[in-house]
Amino acid sequence: MNKRLLRFEEKLSQSPADAILVTGQNNIYYLTGFWGTEATVFISPKRRILLTDSRYTLIARQTVSGFDIVETRSALNSIADIIKADGLKTIGFDSQVTYSFYQQLEEIFAGYHLHPMTDFVEELRMIKDADEIEAVRCACAISDKAFLDVLDFIKPGQTTELDVANFLDFRMRKYGASSVSFETIAASGYRSAMPHGVASDKVIQKGETLTLDFGCYYHHYVSDMTRTIHIGQVSDQEREIYDIVLRSNQALIAAAKAGVTYRAYDCIAREVIDSAGYGAYFTHGIGHGIGLDIHEIPYFGKSDEAIQAGMILTDEPGIYLENKYGVRIEDDLLITENGCEVLTQAPKELIVL
16 A cells, blocks of 8 residues: 555646545545545645544544544545645645535645646556455456356346346355455347346246356456357357457457557457448447446556556457357456456357257
8 A cells, every 4th residue: 555655646746736535436545545435645746634423533533654643523524724834835626526615625734735636546546556456356266156156047038137137146245255246137029239238037048149248356356257158059159259359359368468559459359340240230449447435547548558567457348240149258367468458257258058
């Protein structure tokens, strides 16, 4: 945790702000180790303060070191009182705040210049340390085990998509997850052509594809995995499309390493699908960062910025044929200097139940 703070304070010293207010729950956890729904952090060259109310004071005192713990029900007013003699001019703040909160900032910190710090902490969070990597690795292992179990649970003509989603959710909790990292996607048949087709009461039938996109939280860090399976039988076209998506997924795994540009990260997988004639049916980005949030920077497009060792990124190509079916295969990749480590280990060969 101290290394995170040192990196944060070094970055703050190079920014236009003299100090910063951190209000995002995940950003506060990243910097302090405190987890609660009511907290504010203030950091300047002179001070490190964590402010919370009486519900969390004891928890903060037990879990947070290197910060002054202030119990208050009016964090912004308390900060203004504490720092009024510090000679600060510019105060940065998390840019993703409500307008009403910003109005409070303007009122309480009148006389200071307020400076939005877009992705200030999130940019630090892109590079995971050893503890973060281990937490994501454990979350992925939980998802892997739940996937293997759900294969025995599915009964064509009886099991609904909601049945499958609920099974995965509770099985991941059984294996140690604190919660799911997003609403589980279980989409069968024509609904599998919907990239984010959340589970419905549709019964899964023989001859259909079933796309499962799911993940969990472990020690506040997420997993995010997709597997597509076939029920009862698979057509030649379905087999062909599955093979194209799998080759796309594997092409990126083979190429991903520190130094690859965001543009190339997307293009490597996309070119496999384009060259097979299905480029128009790959309708979303190749992936995103994961960590404390299920969707974190970086995102991939036409930037020539390079991925870095320590990032954990998703690799999720797909092909979606409207009103027919879709196929997506997604893994979580830990980027290293010379390649990547695939953290999601559930089988990817074509599975027909």
